[in-house]
Each structure stands twice: as structure tokens, then as C-alpha cells.
Amino acid sequence: xxxxxxxxxxxxxxxxxxxxxxxxxxxxxxxxxxxxxxxxxxxxxxxxxxxxxxxxxxxxxxxxxxxxxxxxxxxxxxxxxxxxxxxxxxxxxxxxxxxxxxxxxxxxxxxxxxxxxxxxxxxxxxxxxxxxxxxxxxxxxxxxxxxxxxxxxxxxxxxxxxxxxxxxxxxxxxxxxxxxxxxxxxxxxxxxxxxxxxxxxxxxxxxxxxxxxxxxxxxxxxxxxxxxxxxxxxxxxxxxxxxxxxxxxxxxxxxxxxxxxxxxxxxxxxxxxxxxxxxxxxxxxxxxxxxxxxxxxxxxxxxxxxxxxxxxxxxxxxxxxxxxxxxxxxxxxxxxxxxxxxxxxxxxxxxxxxxxxxxxxxxxxxxxxxxxxxxxxxxxxxxxxxxxxxxxxxxxxxxx
Amino acid sequence: xxxxxxxxxxxxxxxxxxxxxxxxxxxxxxxxxxxxxxxxxxxxxxxxxxxxxxxxxxxxxxxxxxxxxxxxxxxxxxxxxxxxxxxxxxxxxxxxxxxxxxxxxxxxxxxxxxxxxxxxxxxxxxxxxxxxxxxxxxxxxxxxxxxxxxxxxxxxxxxxxxxxxxxxxxxxxxxxxxxxxxxxxxxxxxxxxxxxxxxxxxxxxxxxxxxxxxxxxxxxxxxxxxxxxxxxxxxxxxxxxxxxxxxxxxxxxxxxxxxxxxxxxxxxxxxxxxx
Numbered sequence: 001x002x003x004x005x006x007x008x009x010x011x012x013x014x015x016x017x018x019x020x021x022x023x024x025x026x027x028x029x030x031x032x033x034x035x036x037x038x039x040x041x042x043x044x045x046x047x048x049x050x051x052x053x054x055x056x057x058x059x060x061x062x063x064x065x066x067x068x069x070x071x072x073x074x075x076x077x078x079x080x081x082x083x084x085x086x087x088x089x090x091x092x093x094x095x096x097x098x099x100x101x102x103x104x105x106x107x108x109x110x111x112x113x114x115x116x117x118x119x120x121x122x123x124x125x126x127x128x129x130x131x132x133x134x135x136x137x138x139x140x141x142x143x144x145x146x147x148x149x150x151x152x153x154x155x156x157x158x159x160x161x162x163x164x165x166x167x168x169x170x171x172x173x174x175x176x177x178x179x180x181x182x183x184x185x186x187x188x189x190x191x192x193x194x195x196x197x198x199x200x201x202x203x204x205x206x207x208x209x210x211x212x213x214x215x216x217x218x219x220x221x222x223x224x225x226x227x228x229x230x231x232x233x234x235x236x237x238x239x240x241x242x243x244x245x246x247x248x249x250x251x252x253x254x255x256x257x258x259x260x261x262x263x264x265x266x267x268x269x270x271x272x273x274x275x276x277x278x279x280x281x282x283x284x285x286x287x288x289x290x291x292x293x294x295x296x297x298x299x300x301x302x303x304x305x306x307x308x309x310x311x312x313x314x315x316x317x318x319x320x321x322x323x324x325x326x327x328x329x330x331x332x333x334x335x336x337x338x339x340x341x342x343x344x345x346x347x348x349x350x351x352x353x354x355x356x357x358x359x360x361x362x363x364x365x366x367x368x369x370x371x372x373x374x375x376x377x378x379x380x381x382x383x384x385x386x387x388x389x390x391x392x393x394x395x396x397x398x399x400x
Numbered sequence: 401x402x403x404x405x406x407x408x409x410x411x412x413x414x415x416x417x418x419x420x421x422x423x424x425x426x427x428x429x430x431x432x433x434x435x436x437x438x439x440x441x442x443x444x445x446x447x448x449x450x451x452x453x454x455x456x457x458x459x460x461x462x463x464x465x466x467x468x469x470x471x472x473x474x475x476x477x478x479x480x481x482x483x484x485x486x487x488x489x490x491x492x493x494x495x496x497x498x499x500x501x502x503x504x505x506x507x508x509x510x511x512x513x514x515x516x517x518x519x520x521x522x523x524x525x526x527x528x529x530x531x532x533x534x535x536x537x538x539x540x541x542x543x544x545x546x547x548x549x550x551x552x553x554x555x556x557x558x559x560x561x562x563x564x565x566x567x568x569x570x571x572x573x574x575x576x577x578x579x580x581x582x583x584x585x586x587x588x589x590x591x592x593x594x595x596x597x598x599x600x601x602x603x604x605x606x607x608x609x610x611x612x613x614x615x616x617x618x619x620x621x622x623x624x625x626x627x628x629x630x631x632x633x634x635x636x637x638x639x640x641x642x643x644x645x646x647x648x649x650x651x652x653x654x655x656x657x658x659x660x661x662x663x664x665x666x667x668x669x670x671x672x673x674x675x
Binding site for chain 2: 076079081105106107108109112113114116118120121122123124133134136137138185191
């Protein structure tokens with residue numbers, strides 16, 4: 001986790017009690033009681049208890065938990081569709097739970113777009129009018145909002161459907177409208193409440209992929225709720241795991257899989273963690289390009305450019321792995337007038353045998369995540385494993 | 401031991417007497433205003449020759465409901481004309497239109513308010529039950545001291561009797577809007593007004609229209625009964641037939657009421673569908 005990244009939303013000590021006497025429940029909670037006891041003693045439901053986490057600028061944070069874990073309550077507390085009982089939610093210096101009505105409206109308009117599980121499109125409005133909704137509410141001029149909404153519909157691949165009504169579209173298309181409505185609004189944070197859960201599995205995978213693509217373009221701070229671990233692993237930069245209204249673990253997908261915080265998480269990931277029978281070979285991809293030891297720096301650089309990569313593995317005549325050449329090292333070699341790339345190679349990368357268990361690979365992706373080299377007994381380079389491939393492979397195994 | 405009878409009737413009467421004397425200025429003003437409205441509408445409808453009005457109504461039916469409704473309208477209205485009941489039919493129509501308009505003007509805001517406030521909802525619903533289940537004739541009695549004998553009293557009684565469904569359906573329509581759509585509107589920062597006019601009202605429109613349809617039907621039935629306190633129209637034809645014991649005349653006027661009712665019903669329903 002990178003502690004120095006700018007924080008967009010800071011959640012501290014957030015609790016939510018459903019019922020008429022929230023303070024009683026909070027008192028009992030402070031005495032160490034858990035949700036079922038509190039319900040029995042006071043009739044109050046402790047929906048969320050003492051939740052703290054940060055959402056970093058530009059990240060895709062997944063909040064994951066089973067039904068009843070409080071994840072839907074949590075996302076609704078963020079934009080205060082549900083009033084909180086105690087705690088702070090600070091976005092750009094504003095504490096949302098204490099905002100007055102007018103300031104709250106302003107805050108919602110500026111900061112939050114939301115995508116809903118069952119789409120929540122307005123049936124009496126066309127696709128275009130649905131996409132314009134947020135802008136219309138904010139009083140954006142007609143011609144301008146028309147253009148913005150049109151662009152965002154185009155972005156989600158719904159060009160030509162502007163005048164259709166939501167009930168004329170399939171589920172996947174309806175959720176694209178929901179996404180377009182959120183994107184058009186251009187708020188600083190995107191809230192997605194089980195946004196893909198109502199879609200069938202194939203469309204769901206597509207939508208996840210598209211969300212990742214959009215995300216890589218826009219870098220929008222996103223809070224994504226799901227009950228599906230595969231989905232969480234597939235799209236999340238980080239995951240907050242909830243159980244019975246409490247945070248169980250916060251971490252990257254790799255951290256959750258490799259260092260589960262407790263038995264609950266361990267049991268949870270068991271379904272997915274088929275990695276113990278999967279090996280590096282199953283996630284391995286053939287190399288798009290390698291450099292030979294005889295190549296000069298210009299040739300190596302050329303290859304990197306051709307394949308749009310910023311590092312390249314260098315092999316000898318028998319395809320034995322010699323090292324890794326990075327883009328800056330290659331440029332340096334050219335500047336210094338060197339004919340050979342050998343002195344500029346780095347050994348600062350990971351190599352594994354074909355039968356290395358997949359779950360061991362998570363920990364190897366360092367910050368500068370080079371593809372992991374897969375070699376055979378003769379040190380010959382067979383292929384590479386990239387970060388995404390490991391997760392893909394696990395997700396696929398989880399489905400079978 | 402004898403329990404004394406509660407003088408409920410006496411209380412109501414003295415209350416009504418007090419209202420009548422204290423607010424006579426107001427009731428007289430309302431009376432004059434309403435009477436002028438009715439007279440204007442009546443005379444403008446009478447000013448048109450029968451065939452022209454018939455044609456206009458048929459055209460309206462054709463535009464909103466299609467050919468079959470138009471043919472039905474022509475046949476029905478021609479029958480009324482032929483029976484010599486054109487004039488009372490117009491008078492009844494005027495009363496219905498007027499009473500319905502007043503009822504809607506009151507019912508829509510009340511219905512919206514009751515939908516948005518639970519407290520108001522709890523107050524208004526029993527009042528509506530009272531208004532709807534009280535025998536309709538009873539409203540006629542206080543109407544007379546308030547507004548005197550005639551059309552204005554008829555409209556007063558009719559408005560009270562026919563308003564509840566419009567209020568109920570408006571409330572129901574707004575409350576039926578799915579929670580997730582309200583959440584969506586809230587999430588994008590909609591004010592109460594924006595939520596009402598951009599989401600809740602448009603989505604409840606079909607239900608509201610169903611309520612208005614009910615109100616029109618009830619208004620028609622009440623306007624006929626109101627002949628007892630001197631309202632003009634088809635009701636007074638029926639009333640006269642009763643007093644003279646002439647079943648033939650009574651049925652003729654009754655059939656005219658049925659035709660008018662069906663026309664109004666189909667028209668408002670097709671209005672609902674075109675939305």
C-alpha cells in the first residue's frame with residue numbers, strides 16, 4: 001500500500017444503527033458486544049460498526065462482502081442516501097454527515113455519480129434524457145448537456161440508441177446507460193453499487209473489461225460494491241472486505257489472496273484459490289519479443305517500440321536467459337556509444353520454473369512490475385507471466 | 401341507570417349554523433363566482449348549434465380514442481338530441497366539468513402533500529374514508545344553508561363526494577414510484593421540487609389519470625342526485641319522472657346519463673393511454 005498517495009475520501013469510525021435507539025446499540029458495541037447480541041438485547045441492528053478506510057485519488061476500490069455484510073449500507077452512507085449514526089466521511093475537507101441540506105445537495109452534485117444494481121433508469125425518459133439527468137439537475141444549459149450526454153453514450157457504445165426508451169434495451173445495454181448517466185455527470189467519485197451483479201456472466205465479464213479500460217483512460221476515483229470475489233480480484237486496485245458490518249481486511253487483491261487476515265478470509269478465498277494446483281505454466285504467455293545478445297542498443301530499442309513495451313528479455317543463441325534490458329538503459333547505451341547491450345542488463349527481475357505454484361507468484365510482483373520470466377531446467381526462456389494473467393487464471397479456475 | 405344520549409346532531413347543527421352565519425360573506429362570494437362560471441359555460445355551449453357541438457365532440461373522440469369511439473359518440477349524442485334531452489344533458493355536463501375541475505385543483509396538491517408527508521397521510525386518509533362512505537345525500541343538506549338551492553350547492557356536494565379518489569390515486573401514484581428511482585434522483589443531488597416534477601409526477605401520471613377518471617364518474621352520479629336540491633340537468637328530468645310516476649320519461653333521462661357517463665369514461669381512459 002502506498003501511504004503517500006492523495007486521499008480522496010477519508011472514512012473514520014463510521015457506524016450505522018438501524019432502529020430508534022441507536023445510542024443504546026453503540027454503548028453495547030463499545031462494551032464489546034457483536035451484532036446478534038445487540039439485536040437481541042435492544043432490538044437495534046448494528047449495520048456498520050467502526051469502519052475506517054481511505055479511498056485514494058484515482059483508484060478503483062472494491063468493497064466486498066456477502067449479503068448482510070453492510071456493503072450497500074456503506075456505499076449509501078458515502079453520499080448520505082442513508083444517514084450515519086457516528087463517524088466521519090471527509091471528502092475534499094467536507095465532513096458529509098454534518099452537512100446542511102443545501103450543502104449536501106451541492107456535495108452530491110459535485111462529487112458523486114452513482115450506478116445502481118437494477119439500473120434505476122427513468123422509464124419515462126429516453127436514453128439520451130437519462131444520460132442528461134445529472135447535468136439537468138445541476139442546471140447545465142440544454143445544448144451543452146446534450147453534447148456531453150451524447151459523448152458519454154458514445155463512450156459506452158450506445159451511439160444510435162439516444163431516442164430509445166430503457167425498456168427497449170437489454171440488461172447489459174441498460175446498465176451502459178446507467179454508466180453513461182454517471183460519466184456524463186463528471187462528478188469526482190463514481191459509486192457503483194453491485195453494478196454488474198444483475199447481468200449474465202458473459203456480459204458481466206465484458207462490462208468489467210470495459211470498466212477497466214475506461215478506468216485506465218480516466219483514472220476516476222471509483223468505489224465498487226460487489227459480493228463476488230472474482231469480480232473484486234479482477235477489477236479492484238484494492239479491496240475492503242466486510243463481514244457483519246466490520247472491516248475484516250483491506251489490501252490489494254494479491255495481499256488478500258496471499259496473506260488472508262483471518263480464517264474468515266481464508267475460507268472466503270478458498271473457492272477461488274485453486275492456485276495451489278495451478279502453476280506458472282498455466283498463466284504463462286509466449287513472449288512477444290526478445291532481444292539477442294548480439295543486438296545493439298538501437299535494435300533492442302526498436303523492438304521495444306514496435307511492441308510497445310518498456311523492457312525486454314535478452315537471450316543467447318540457445319535461448320538461455322541473460323537478463324532484462326530496460327528502456328532507459330537502452331537509451332543510456334546509445335548515448336554512451338556502446339555497441340553491446342550486455343553491460344546494461346539488469347538481473348532485478350524474477351524468474352521461476354514452469355511448475356512454480358501460481359499463488360507464489362503474487363508476492364513476486366514488485367512495484368516495478370516486470371513480467372515474471374518462466375524458464376526450464378536449462379535456463380531457457382519459455383515465456384512470461386504478467387500480473388493480470390495470474391488473476392485471470394484464478395478467476396477462470398474459480399468459475400469451473 | 402340511564403346514560404344520557406349524546407347530542408351529536410345538535411352539535412353538528414349548531415356548528416353548521418355558526419359556519420353559515422360567520423362565513424356568509426365568503427359563501428356568498430363563492431356562490432356568485434361559481435354561478436357566473438356555470439352560466440358562462442352553459443350559454444357558450446348553448447350558443448353552438450347541436451350538430452356543431454356533436455361534430456366537435458365526435459372529432460375529439462376520434463383524435464383521442466379512434467373511429468369506434470367517434471361513431472359511438474355520434475350515435476349516443478344523436479339519440480339524446482332526438483329524445484329532446486339535449487339541454488339537460490348540456491347542463492349536467494357543465495356541472496360535471498365544473499365540479500371535476502374544482503375537485504382536481506384541490507385534490508392534486510393535497511394528494512401530493514399526503515404522499516410526501518407521513519403525518520399528513522395519517523390525518524387525511526380517515527377524512528377521505530369519512531367523505532366517501534357518508535351517504536351522498538347527507539352533503540346536500542348543509543349545502544343549502546351555505547349556498548342556497550341550485551347549481552352551486554350541487555357543485556359543493558359533488559366536489560366533496562367525488563374528490564377522494566383523485567386524492568387517493570395521486571397519493572398512491574407517487575408512493576408507488578420505485579425506491580431505487582428516488583434514490584437515483586437523490587444521488588444526483590435533486591432538490592425536492594426537481595424530484596417531484598422530473599421523477600415522481602411523470603411516473604405517477606397514469607395512476608393520477610385513473611383517479612381523475614373515477615372522480616368524473618362519481619361527479620356524474622352525484623350531479624344527478626343533486627337534482628333533489630334544485631340542480632338543473634338530466635337529474636331533474638329523472639326527479640320529475642319519479643314525482644309524476646312516469647317510468648318511460650325516467651328511463652329516457654337515465655339512458656342519457658349512461659351515454660354521457662360512457663363517453664366521459666372512454667375519453668378520459670384514452671387520454672390516459674396516449675400518455
